[in-house]
Amino acid sequence: MKTQFTNIASTFLSLVNPLKDWEERSQTYEQEYQAKLLELEQTKQSTVANYNNQISLMKAARGAWVTEVYGYQMAGIEGSADNANSQFRTGLSLFKAR
Secondary structure (H helix, E strand, O other): OHHHHHHHHHHHHHHHHHHOOHHHHHHHHHHHHHHHHHHHHHHHHHHHHHHHHHHHHHHHHHHHHHHHHOOOOOOOOOOOOOOOOOHHHHOOOOOOOO
16 A cells, blocks of 8 residues: 555655746746747847848849940839930940950
């Protein structure tokens, strides 16, 4: 009988011990989760800002290239402008000869 009681007590303790201090651990996990969530949001915002900056730089470069090579303002291409001295308008070859 004593052995059976010891086995039951041991089983009960093995079930209860993982629940020990669960409120405290839960609060700690929640704080860690919120900190990581904030860090992730900040990373997301800086990444979006960096991508937007890179995209605007590429659009400006594309517009400058269109202006230099073709010399016409094109719809949908920001930064393109009329340029009478463009390679296309002056008859220069757009592609280098091999």
